Amino acid sequence: MVITCQSCGTRFQIRDELLAGGPKRTKCKKCGEILVIKPPESNDTPGGAAKATSGAAAKETVKAAAESADVKSRKTAPTAPAAAEKPAESAGKPAPAEQPAAAADTAATEEDAEDIQAKLEKRRLQMEDEISGRLNKAALETLDFEVLGELAQKIKSIEDNPEFQPEPSTQLFACIKCLAIYSLFTEDPRQCANCPGDVALVKGDDILKQFGMFNR
Numbered sequence: 714m715v716i717t718c719q720s721c722g723t724r725f726q727i728r729d730e731l732l733a734g735g736p737k738r739t740k741c742k743k744c745g746e747i748l749v750i751k752p753p754e755s756n757d758t759p760g761g762a763a764k765a766t767s768g769a770a771a772k773e774t775v776k777a778a779a780e781s782a783d784v785k786s787r788k789t790a791p792t793a794p795a796a797a798e799k800p801a802e803s804a805g806k807p808a809p810a811e812q813p814a815a816a817a818d819t820a821a822t823e824e825d826a827e828d829i830q831a832k833l834e835k836r837r838l839q840m841e842d843e844i845s846g847r848l849n850k851a852a853l854e855t856l857d858f859e860v861l862g863e864l865a866q867k868i869k870s871i872e873d874n875p876e877f878q879p880e881p882s883t884q885l886f887a888c889i890k891c892l893a894i895y896s897l898f899t900e901d902p903r904q905c906a907n908c909p910g911d912v913a914l915v916k917g918d919d920i921l922k923q924f925g926m927f928n929r
Contacts, residue, residue, distance in 0.1 A: 714753055715727070718741040718748060719746070720741065721743050723743045729752070733752070735752070834900075853915065853919060861923060861924050862924060864892060864915075865921055868885055883897060886903065887920055890905065895914060
């Protein structure tokens with residue numbers, strides 16, 4: 714009996730007595746195709762049964778492969794939109810590693826703003842002292858000696874008073890108009906509360922120095 718492999722076309726000679734016990738399965742020695750060989754029937758030509766059986770097996774193989782591919786496509790198709798939605802949902806949320814970094818940047822920005830504000834305030838006070846110093850010098854040079862002496866005596870008596878314990882960051886100031894004495898912090902405005910208008914106060918140390926120059 715002669716059979717033909719439907720995959721590669723190789724022909725094989727099979728002895729009929731090998732098929733006496735019924736159909737046999739064998740493998741093509743050339744391409745490895747599985748062949749089912751049935752005993753020849755009276756109405757079939759030699760090799761016809763082998764061809765028919767091999768063709769049916771090929772059709773079943775193609776059908777099974779198509780069904781398997783269809784099942785795989787049905788399983789994977791619903792998961793595709795879900796996979797596409799995950800990046801969209803997580804896009805609005807910062808990654809855990811980014812949150813501490815963002816908090817550190819915010820804290821650094823706030824510290825920089827506070828540092829700049831402190832420097833500006835310090836510079837403003839320095840400018841006020843410079844302007845006040847020039848105005849005070851001009852005012853003291855034209856101040857009546859008796860008024861200068863009275864202010865110097867008031868300041869001296871306050872400093873010599875044992876009960877007077879000023880804060881480390883305070884200074885004595887005097888108004889050359891109403892002769893009032895003030896103890897002010899560095900950030901306090903240099904204006905007299907008794908006199909209307911912008912009447913600048915004079916440092917007590919400058920008054921004592923000016924009085925000492927005239928009192929030599």
